[in-house]
Amino acid sequence: MRITIIGSGNVATHLAAAFKNAGHRLVQICSPTMHNAALLAYHVGAEAIDDLADINADTDIFIISAKDDAIAAVASGLAQFNKLVVHTSGAVHLEAIRHFTDNAGVFYPLQTFSKTKELDFRSVPLCIEGADDSITKQLEELARSVSNNVYRINSDQRKVLHLAAVFACNFTNHLYSVSQQLLAGSELSFDMLRPLIAETADKVKAHSPVDVQTGPAVRNDVQTMARHLQMLEDEPRLQAIYEMLSQDIIKNHNKAGGDK
Amino acid sequence: MRITIIGSGNVATHLAAAFKNAGHRLVQICSPTMHNAALLAYHVGAEAIDDLADINADTDIFIISAKDDAIAAVASGLAQFNKLVVHTSGAVHLEAIRHFTDNAGVFYPLQTFSKTKELDFRSVPLCIEGADDSITKQLEELARSVSNNVYRINSDQRKVLHLAAVFACNFTNHLYSVSQQLLAGSELSFDMLRPLIAETADKVKAHSPVDVQTGPAVRNDVQTMARHLQMLEDEPRLQAIYEMLSQDIIKNHNKAGGDK
Numbered sequence: 149m150r151i152t153i154i155g156s157g158n159v160a161t162h163l164a165a166a167f168k169n170a171g172h173r174l175v176q177i178c179s180p181t182m183h184n185a186a187l188l189a190y191h192v193g194a195e196a197i198d199d200l201a202d203i204n205a206d207t208d209i210f211i212i213s214a215k216d217d218a219i220a221a222v223a224s225g226l227a228q229f230n231k232l233v234v235h236t237s238g239a240v241h242l243e244a245i246r247h248f249t250d251n252a253g254v255f256y257p258l259q260t261f262s263k264t265k266e267l268d269f270r271s272v273p274l275c276i277e278g279a280d281d282s283i284t285k286q287l288e289e290l291a292r293s294v295s296n297n298v299y300r301i302n303s304d305q306r307k308v309l310h311l312a313a314v315f316a317c318n319f320t321n322h323l324y325s326v327s328q329q330l331l332a333g334s335e336l337s338f339d340m341l342r343p344l345i346a347e348t349a350d351k352v353k354a355h356s357p358v359d360v361q362t363g364p365a366v367r368n369d370v371q372t373m374a375r376h377l378q379m380l381e382d383e384p385r386l387q388a389i390y391e392m393l394s395q396d397i398i399k400n401h402n403k404a405g406g407d408k
Numbered sequence: 409m410r411i412t413i414i415g416s417g418n419v420a421t422h423l424a425a426a427f428k429n430a431g432h433r434l435v436q437i438c439s440p441t442m443h444n445a446a447l448l449a450y451h452v453g454a455e456a457i458d459d460l461a462d463i464n465a466d467t468d469i470f471i472i473s474a475k476d477d478a479i480a481a482v483a484s485g486l487a488q489f490n491k492l493v494v495h496t497s498g499a500v501h502l503e504a505i506r507h508f509t510d511n512a513g514v515f516y517p518l519q520t521f522s523k524t525k526e527l528d529f530r531s532v533p534l535c536i537e538g539a540d541d542s543i544t545k546q547l548e549e550l551a552r553s554v555s556n557n558v559y560r561i562n563s564d565q566r567k568v569l570h571l572a573a574v575f576a577c578n579f580t581n582h583l584y585s586v587s588q589q590l591l592a593g594s595e596l597s598f599d600m601l602r603p604l605i606a607e608t609a610d611k612v613k614a615h616s617p618v619d620v621q622t623g624p625a626v627r628n629d630v631q632t633m634a635r636h637l638q639m640l641e642d643e644p645r646l647q648a649i650y651e652m653l654s655q656d657i658i659k660n661h662n663k664a665g666g667d668k
Contacts, residue, residue, distance in 0.1 A: 158622070215629075216629065217631060239632045258600060258601070259607060260607055261622075264615075267607055273600050273603055273604075275600075304594070308590055308591065308593070309596060309600065311639055311640075312601060313604055315586045316584055316601050317607075318623030318626070319583050319623075319650075319653045320583050320584070321611070321617050321620065322617070322653055322657050323653075324575075330575065331568065331569070333568070336561075336565060336568065340535075340557075341569075342612070342613060343518075343532060343557065344518055344519055344533075345576050346610075348520055348577045348581055349605050349608070349610075350606075351522065354525075355525070356598070357581050357582070357584035358585045360520075361582065362520050362577070362578060363579075364499075365582075366578070372499045375567075376574065379568070379571055380571075385655075389656065390574070390575075393579045393649065396586075396645055399645070
């Protein structure tokens, strides 16, 4: 397929590389920052532009990988070309594009991307949605050319997926940061925790997280929790997070026990 | 070394197997539940007992892998044998054993263990502490026979490590559970999130978590956060967790920005 990408951020960068590796042709990369557009365009053999006025209509699909609140404005500018227009956001409804063109869809990669970190794109779950069946099929084919994990997901489900991803990824990474800060206060290296973090994630590859929960809260070890809260006396925010997550673990496991 | 283990839980099970694989001799496994003692003892070629009265003094080290509040009582019963006595807890001070014998130490594996999940023990960080230099050296040698990650850690540092591990492992796993619950409400499979969880952990193998933070909070994407909070309307606990972690991410990154 001939593909045009609007955006040059983390998602755009990984998507463009995956498309190129799968043999698609990247036509243009458009980004308000010409430097970023040029860098990505160079890597994938596309033309770099920094203005929608310079769009080349000779393409098959426009992929908008912009900030959520910019998607509608970009879509309105692209509708005139009568080509398929999709966005890559977990949080934005299909309607944000369909408002301007029926040739609309969503191509949402459920993954955390950083420009400096390579990953195996074939394992990235791609959640696609088309304004009609024929678009869905086109997007499905495109998605399968770069990933083995393709799902048809509607806008309501995608909102839930995005919310769940905030808990499983963004909040999780923040807890890693918190643990690093705690160690730094005692001049301990974050390296000491890295095997634990890796194993915690590895466990849920084959298990349900609720079945492998460990720690003071699930044991209802009141003494240890009280001691930990005391250690966090000077960090009221962390104390509140500790308290709240522990209470939720306790509630969750009592409920689970009662249901069994 | 001749090793006797008091306990048959997750830590005891993985430790005993690691010692056996390294060529040590497991003398006895003691657990109040004879069935558990017998099962573990069978796997590592030891004798199973369910009463400290049946302890065989012909051993080199007693490793107490019991509940935190049971450690002192067990140590008091073992002190009479004049052998090295250590515990495996992150949260208990060396004094809990040294109160009864100077031949005291700590052998704390900083990892999350489940009986049903194998792992590479050589990558497990072992945090050791001895009541004197000669004990520390003995424990260091024993630790190195089973792991490549051996650290000398005093009781105050170990408390911080244990607290940090609660954030990096126990709370993280709970966030996985929360995300699974959210998906279940929309009949979406947890499989969809597994690649994201794996990649989130994989990122911090080589990066500092604060440098790879993604999501609405670090972008200060107020609209998305407001929409997410609205989606959690029927789950006030999750709403509070979402709010608190998001605020902490925002605060953390503003601070980091200000420092740079």
